[in-house]
Amino acid sequence: MQGKRVLLIVSGSVSAFKALELTRLLKRAGARVTPVLTAGGARFVTPHALQAIAGEAVHEDLWSLSGEADVGHIRLARLPDLVVVAPASADFLAKMAQGRADDLATTLLLATDKPVLVAPAMNWAMWAHSATRANMAVLAARGVRVIGPNEGAMAEAETGPGRLAEPAEMFAAIARLLDGPRPLAGRHVLVTSGPTHEPIDPVRFIANRSSGRQGHAIAGALAALGARVTLVSGPVAVPDPAGVAVVRVETARQMLVACEAALPADAAVCAAAVADWRTAREAGQKMKKVPGEAPPPLELALNPDILALLSAHAARPPLVVGFAAETENVVENAVAKRARKGCDWIVANDVSGDVMGGAENAVHLVSAAGVEDWPRMPKEQVAARLAARVAEHFA
Template structure:
């Protein structure tokens, strides 16, 4: 997949630096040559001996090394690779990159290179959310620096949130995609994905919704794009970042989501991962409903929302493959099997949401198809997305594009 590609891997200071060793192994397995650069901070978490042993290359650490400059020189080192990857990219490293500092070997190489640069951020969630980090990321994006992750999950400080380093296979895919060396089985395909909740207004300040973060749907959109698909992501109100390389259409309500989906047709496949509210207020109030002392709450009459999955499954411009999701709290597989028949879709991805799945970092799903039920183990949502995208590519192989 990456045969003969040269990757300059900069390992910065973060607890997650140990994952750079696994990434190095995966890169070499894919046929790439890894040229490791270890910062002073990175050396506090992984040793140069371990990195050198796995990379099979000398580790570069010092800007002022006489031996290193005599043998190769930092300018030549900056031009040697096909791509520069900063894994992990700490908050400090991102700040130094954004401000063009060049006070050590790593930042000097980043300033001197004319090759594509990919960063994989890793830091505490509060540091990732800080306006300074957001501004630094925006500056780097404006200069064409690619980013993978971060994910969300447990951290070294016994906290949890966004800022967790992307998993090595995800970083490998991002490197391959950036170099144009990844397999593109979905090239020329258009895939529609829905993600997140819908908000159904009761009045101008209240709404009916589901507890969806959009993380699984967004991960699916990203995985499909990594396989070469042209992806239209119809997203309800979420707080997570848009996937790279994906066209995003933002909506609020179920009716808006259906209209956006129909406008996106034709498509080769549709993956309906959004947690659409089943009901809406029959008549949303134009002003905030007031609580009146001594009076009962105002009655809330509900109306059914449009069924997006069923509508797409029976549509005159039906996608070749329609995939729905079933969020269940009991009888997960039985309910999903019945839902697939009732909705007329091809596949259902079923999961038990009675625990921490909604908003969480992992998912355990059952893939229900005409041929039966596949039980997948509990996996990071990004890995669930990659598996589903790969299955979708297999199903569409040999079919004419829409």
């Protein structure tokens, strides 16, 4: 999305705070975001916060003497590559369907000749109302694209469809609209992400600090390039990427079964931090601490090596990518791991700091051609860059 321009209209909804995170994701991907805040939207987010994240002036007033000195609403309407309304309240969607032009945001939508994407957000009863359904049908007939809404808890302690799509989902939808050609269309990519939990007893397990943020971002970036993505995920708290088939597992052995079931695939990206060991015997009951006695010994057994098994599989994907999380001798260990596992590429990173669970990563791409050192960048950009390299490989 480098250099693409997005006109982001924020209308009145308690979920308007998600527009700030969406703006951050777009900026990190290289897009320019021009924010437009309605009077209702300004009840939930301040223009100061939106402007600080977007790095551009927030537009609010159709009657601004300075902004309209050069018929600014027409200039703004012609400026972007895409217009996004997030959140789009029931009231704002009704105004769009009616062709109203009583404030800056609705006037821009009438004046623009660019694609429009709306992300509805409202109470479930408002979303289900026949008036809203009719308005959405009118907008769909005009070519307006829609992302969401999702189903879940509401601000008013009710549950149902009407939640604003998550920022990562909206970002993926925007990426698909802006990126044009989809070089991975027709390709199937298997991605693993997150940690595995290896049970010790019914209440304890062996795990690591992986958040799944990098693996999930990779799955979303591959989907944005047109790939059909199967994401096999360990237990994580990050949202599912949009347009991706997710298989949830807990243990390494379950992850292996899910990966083999997903084959054949054109590529496999093994970004999960799979536990190397599990307990040889899981206790059927909670292991009790007994005063005065030593802790019970834990006998460990090796888990299956998913990366090595996929690299040697009878249905081996033509491209197998592994990850190496190291705390020392990062590149040297990654080069050795690539040879040992039999994969095509290794993405190596130093996890001695705040990488696991953090927002940024600095990686080295190790392949038969040598080692590429990538600068530290947001994990979403690492994902986009890796997805682009996968697309180049198949080109």
